[in-house]
Amino acid sequence: MSVRGSLVAVGGGGVFILILLGILYATDQQHLLAYALIGLIVVFGSASVLLWITRLEQETRRLDELDHLKSEFVSRVSHELRTPLTTIKALTRLLRRGGVSEEKQREYLETISIECDRQIDLILNLLDLSRIEGGVFRLAMERVEVADVVTSCVKAETAAAERRAHTLRVEPIENVPPVRADANHLRRVISNLIENSIKYTPDGGLITLSADAGANQVAIRVTDNGQGIPKEDLPILFDKFYRGRPVVPLMAGEVASTNEELLEDANMSGVGLGLYLARDVMRRMGGQISVETEVGKGSTFTLQLPIWTAEISEKIASEVKENAKATAGS
Numbered sequence: 001m002s003v004r005g006s007l008v009a010v011g012g013g014g015v016f017i018l019i020l021l022g023i024l025y026a027t028d029q030q031h032l033l034a035y036a037l038i039g040l041i042v043v044f045g046s047a048s049v050l051l052w053i054t055r056l057e058q059e060t061r062r063l064d065e066l067d068h069l070k071s072e073f074v075s076r077v078s079h080e081l082r083t084p085l086t087t088i089k090a091l092t093r094l095l096r097r098g099g100v101s102e103e104k105q106r107e108y109l110e111t112i113s114i115e116c117d118r119q120i121d122l123i124l125n126l127l128d129l130s131r132i133e134g135g136v137f138r139l140a141m142e143r144v145e146v147a148d149v150v151t152s153c154v155k156a157e158t159a160a161a162e163r164r165a166h167t168l169r170v171e172p173i174e175n176v177p178p179v180r181a182d183a184n185h186l187r188r189v190i191s192n193l194i195e196n197s198i199k200y201t202p203d204g205g206l207i208t209l210s211a212d213a214g215a216n217q218v219a220i221r222v223t224d225n226g227q228g229i230p231k232e233d234l235p236i237l238f239d240k241f242y243r244g245r246p247v248v249p250l251m252a253g254e255v256a257s258t259n260e261e262l263l264e265d266a267n268m269s270g271v272g273l274g275l276y277l278a279r280d281v282m283r284r285m286g287g288q289i290s291v292e293t294e295v296g297k298g299s300t301f302t303l304q305l306p307i308w309t310a311e312i313s314e315k316i317a318s319e320v321k322e323n324a325k326a327t328a329g330s
């Protein structure tokens with residue numbers, strides 16, 4: 001019998017015996033009251049121990065889940081680091097052996113470069129995670145032109161989108177004021193959203209970037225017509241290590257094996273840090289990230305950032321001065 005079961009049995013049994021004793025031996029009202037009081041104490045005592053055990057069980061379950069997530073994360077990271085290295089090694093061996101046509105050489109070098117970028121991205125994400133957890137994550141806030149950042153992200157992701165036959169489109173970004181952000185980190189957040197759209201959209205999809213300005217904020221949107229995200233996963237979408245279940249629907253005329261390949265692709269690459277870091281960085285920049293999505297139809301991720309104003313500019317200048325003073329004084 002479990003500890004919980006034993007407690008219920010002991011508590012229930014105790015109360016039953018007390019009631020029996022009360023009925024058999026209580027000679028007057030005072031005795032009856034005393035038995036009732038002891039009965040109540042036994043009931044409350046058992047109830048509090050039960051509550052304590054339930055909490056302990058919940059905490060143990062939570063720690064077990066965390067432990068499981070962490071070991072899954074470590075094995076995923078190892079896999080994500082090993083796979084590109086295996087490809088790089090194999091292609092380097094082929095190139096060194098010689099006799100490879102010029103076209104193939106170019107193709108291999110391109111793949112090596114892509115795999116290196118994948119590794120760099122993962123390592124940068126891991127470094128960010130460790131800086132955030134260690135409380136030493138820093139941003140360099142500045143005046144950022146939205147069109148410049150979006151264009152450079154699209155340029156960097158075009159080849160990856162083409163490999164999956166996606167169309168990567170930027171809607172004209174006009175009359176959008178500059179924002180207050182850390183340009184490098186904003187670029188990484190947007191690139192990550194585009195990479196997700198590439199990964200989680202069946203081949204031949206459409207990925208669109210757009211931006212518009214509100215009263216105090218600028219919104220940057222990344223929209224795809226991919227697999228979408230199930231509603232029940234939305235509360236945990238931005239959690240650390242969250243990875244969705246692949247829900248890639250078959251496209252018209254597509255054969256199952258192609259879809260399985262896609263499923264495997266969506267399943268294998270990634271460690272569940274991108275959206276967690278995106279939300280954290282957006283909040284630190286005074287902005288936010290949100291999503292609108294429908295399974296089988298696609299997703300739109302929206303980044304909102306404060307518009308750069310003269311007031312903000314002065315504030316940042318004085319922060320920089322303060323920091324410089326503090327550094328000189330230490």
Ligand code: ADP
Nearest residue numbers: 196197200228243244270271272273274275299
């Ligand atoms: P990763 O891509 O490494 O798994 P992320 O934190 O970037 O980690 O994303 C978490 C999960 O959110 C993904 O595993 C995927 O299930 C889901 N997801 C993110 N972006 C999209 C998207 N554009 N379309 C569908 N699902 C997405």
